[in-house]
Amino acid sequence: MPSAPKRPVATLEEALARPDSERIELIRGTLVPKAAPTGEHSDAQVHLDRGLGRFFDRKPGGRWPGGWWIRTEIDVQLGGELFRPDVAGWRRERCPDRPAGRPIALRPDWICEILSPSNEDTDRVDKLQSYFQAGVPHYWLANPLERVLEVYRRTELAYALVLTAKSGQKIRAEPFDAVELSVDELFWADPEDSEP
Numbered sequence: 001m002p003s004a005p006k007r008p009v010a011t012l013e014e015a016l017a018r019p020d021s022e023r024i025e026l027i028r029g030t031l032v033p034k035a036a037p038t039g040e041h042s043d044a045q046v047h048l049d050r051g052l053g054r055f056f057d058r059k060p061g062g063r064w065p066g067g068w069w070i071r072t073e074i075d076v077q078l079g080g081e082l083f084r085p086d087v088a089g090w091r092r093e094r095c096p097d098r099p100a101g102r103p104i105a106l107r108p109d110w111i112c113e114i115l116s117p118s119n120e121d122t123d124r125v126d127k128l129q130s131y132f133q134a135g136v137p138h139y140w141l142a143n144p145l146e147r148v149l150e151v152y153r154r155t156e157l158a159y160a161l162v163l164t165a166k167s168g169q170k171i172r173a174e175p176f177d178a179v180e181l182s183v184d185e186l187f188w189a190d191p192e193d194s195e196p
Contacts, residue, residue: 015082016075016103026082027126034084035116040144041086043188044114045072048087048142051186055179060092065178067092068109075103078134083127086142087112110175112140128152132159138175147187149173 009029018024023034037045053070060067070089075082088108090099095106111131113123123141131139132154139152139159147167152159153174165171169183 012077012080012082023084024082025084026080027122027130028081032122032126035119037114038116038144040188041114041116044142044144044186045086047188048112048114048186051181052087052089052176056089056176069095069099071099074099076108077103077105078107078130078136081130081134083111083130085111086114107134108136110138110140111136112142115141115143115145117145128159140173142187144187147183149183149186 010026010031012026015024015026015031018031023036025032025034035041049070049072052068055064056066056068057070058064058066058068068089068091070087072087073084074088075084076088077083082103085108089110090106091109094109099106113127115123128139135154137154139154141150141152143149149163149165149171150161151163151165151173153162154160163171163173165173165183167184167187170180171183172178172180
């Protein structure tokens with residue numbers, strides 16, 4: 001039985017030459033289209049950015065912890081691969097200047113992917129393995145349809161699931177455990193009046 005023809009391995013240069021409108025990632029030599037966001041996906045992305053950003057995307061010190069750069073949909077190069085995480089963060093102590101340019105070649109300290117039915121396997125398997133190999137310390141998976149958040153911490157051998165939370169819960173989720181967060185607000189709910 002003849003074997004299937006091998007697909008040519010795509011390069012980082014090919015991925016970067018594609019127009020932004022294609023929403024392409026390069027994972028293990030394959031150009032992978034990123035799913036078009038649904039309303040639920042968009043809500044989760046905006047609220048994760050806002051919910052974390054108001055406490056952490058600022059200089060350290062003052063009323064809130066700060067100490068991070070938090071960005072959405074920014075191209076990140078990890079070795080020979082190219083990713084466009086839904087939300088990513090860099091600790092300012094390791095990255096004193098705002099991440100700029102395309103792609104960002106400095107590994108994030110935290111990445112959150114928002115699950116889509118069409119790309120869930122990519123986020124749960126391929127990206128999880130690539131992010132682990134690249135040394136990303138913290139990886140979150142957010143499921144906007146189920147309103148479930150999974151928090152992973154990198155260990156020597158693999159990512160360890162350290163927290164699973166759902167709608168209705170308040171959590172302290174590493175690496176942002178200095179502040180209690182509402183799972184509902186991270187996905188879609190309006191902030192409580194008492195929050196900043």
